[in-house]
Each structure stands twice: as C-alpha cells, then as structure tokens.
Amino acid sequence: MNKAIVGAGTLFGMLAVILGAFGAHFLKVRLPEAALDSFRTGVMYLMYHALFLLILGGMDVLKVRAKRTVFYLIASGTFLFSFSIFALTTAPLAGLDLSSIGWVTPIGGLLLISGWTLFGYRVFRGLN
Template sequence: MNKFILATGGILCALAVMLGAFAAHGLKSHISPSMITVFQTGVDYQFIHGLALILFGILSHLGYRLKWASIFAILGVVFFSGSLYLLATTGSKIFGPITPIGGVCFIVSWLIFTISVVKHQSVQTK
C-alpha cells in the first residue's frame, strides 16, 4: 500500500504540472479568465494533495497508519479537482455540487492524518 500511495502522489503531482500548463497555454483562448481561475484552483488542490500523499507514504514507512487518510485524499482530488476541471471546461453547472464532496474528503483526510499523528506510539531507544 505504501508504494501505491507514494506512486499515486507522484502521478497526481506530475498531472497537476501538466494540467496547469494546459490551462495556461491551451485553455487560455477557449475559456474565460474566471474559468481559468476555477481550473487552476483544481490544479492547486491536486498538487497539494499529491504532495500530501507522498508525505503519508513516507510516514507510513515509519509506522503511521495513514491508509484511510490517503484514500480520502485521493477521493478529494477526484471529486474536488475533477469537478472543477469539468466545470471550467464544459461550463456545465451540474458539476458544482460535486466540489464540496471533495472538500469534505480533503478535510476528513487531514483529520485522520492529525489523529494518526497524535495517537502514534513511537518506539524510543535509550
């Protein structure tokens, strides 16, 4: 699972760079500046949570149990960023109500992370 979490984080970050470049160069002439901003918000959150997955994967190697935090971060990217990408590129408002579901997933992910860190019992050597 740790390798999957790390790899997923890396892929999400790479895709965020590609999507950010696509928005800046490919979409600029096709959608409004406000929709570019919406798209870029999706990219920003995807990048942050890709990095979070890398953090979660590294901490998992140290014994932290972050499987569910990782799952919720991935779901957050799919629902939050994905809905913003679709909203910006299609103009269809039907995707708007999906975005908060992703936001809740992000919040749950960070709360699970926090609880995991607080409850973690580290082995101390003398």
Template structure:
C-alpha cells in the same frame, strides 16, 4: 505504503501537465472566471499529491495504520471529486458539477484529520 507515493507522484505530474495546459491551451478559449476555477483545481491537486507522498513516506514509520490508509484513499478521492469536478466545470460550464466539489473538499478535510490523529497516536 508505496502505492501512495506512486499515486501522489502521478498526481503531481498531472497537476503540472494540467497547469501548463490551462495556461497555454485554455487561455483565451474559456472565460477568465473558468480559467481561475481550472487553476484552483490544479493547486489543490498539487497540494494533495504532495500529501499523498507524505502519507506514503510516513507509513514506513507507522506499521499497519488503517488511519493512514484511510487518509491516503480519502485524499485521492478528494483529488478526483474536487479537482476533477473543477476541471470538467471549467471546460463544459455545466454549473451543477459545482455540487460535487464540496464532497471532494470534505474528503480532503477528513483525510487531513486522520493524518493528524495517526501522527499523534503513532509517530
């Protein structure tokens, strides 16, 4: 699934860019608490970008596994919901956005479980 390698690489690029922006563009402009929240978003985005790349590479060895497809899409949705909500929370300080973050975390967890199952079943 070439799409997951591409989506993963784009997200890895964005994680590096957003990490640099947080370190150089936001430092001193937002409270330290929110800078840490930003860093958490960057860290999780990078880990899951690498997870997407792994899913894309593993998919070359496992033909037509819907488990891998679901795993990849949930990982991508997790990045959007988890990291995205943390980025917006950091710069707006709208605390209700923190209610979205756990949905991204659940998407991450389910995506990893699906990857485990696919690997155990097909790899």
C-alpha cells in the same frame, strides 16, 4: 500500501504539471478569467495533495490501517474536488452544461478536510 500511495502522489503530480501547462497555454485564450482562476485552483489542490501523498507514503508514523484511510480520503477527495472543477470549467468549450455535477466539488472538499483531520488526529494524539 506505501507503493500505492507514492504511485498515486506521482500520478497526481504529473497530472498537475500537464493540466497546469494546458491551462497556461491552451485555456488562457479560451476561458474567461474567472473560469481560468477556478481551473488553477483545481491544479493547485491537485499538486498540494500529490505532495502530501508522497510524504504520507514515506512516513512510518501511522499504522497501516490509519494510513490507508487517510490515503483513501485524500485521493478520492482530490479526484472529486479537482477533476469536477476541471470538468465544470472546460465543459463550455465543448458546448456542454455540466452544472448539474456542481455538488461533487464540495463532497471532494469534505473528503479532503476529513483526510487532513484524521491525519492530524492520528499523528498528534498518537492513536495511529
């Protein structure tokens, strides 16, 4: 399980660097500032949670079941949150209207909040 968590963290970190560079160089001249700010938010959350997964994968404070649940919540929340933002902000460049998927972003946010809450509860209450 730790290998999968560290692998996901590594992938998210790599994608955050690639997408950050993409935003800074390619999108900077193509997107309005508000859209670029949203894209940056997606990149920041992707990197924050990449680092969190790398730390989680190296921790032995949680039992496997609790760690697995936190991992699934954080990984799926990060994917839904960040990648929906990426899709929504860049879709106009391809002439697409993806506003109908806007509901995905807050679902991702709720999964992230749930993952952090469970993590904190399990660590601080010792019920891992």
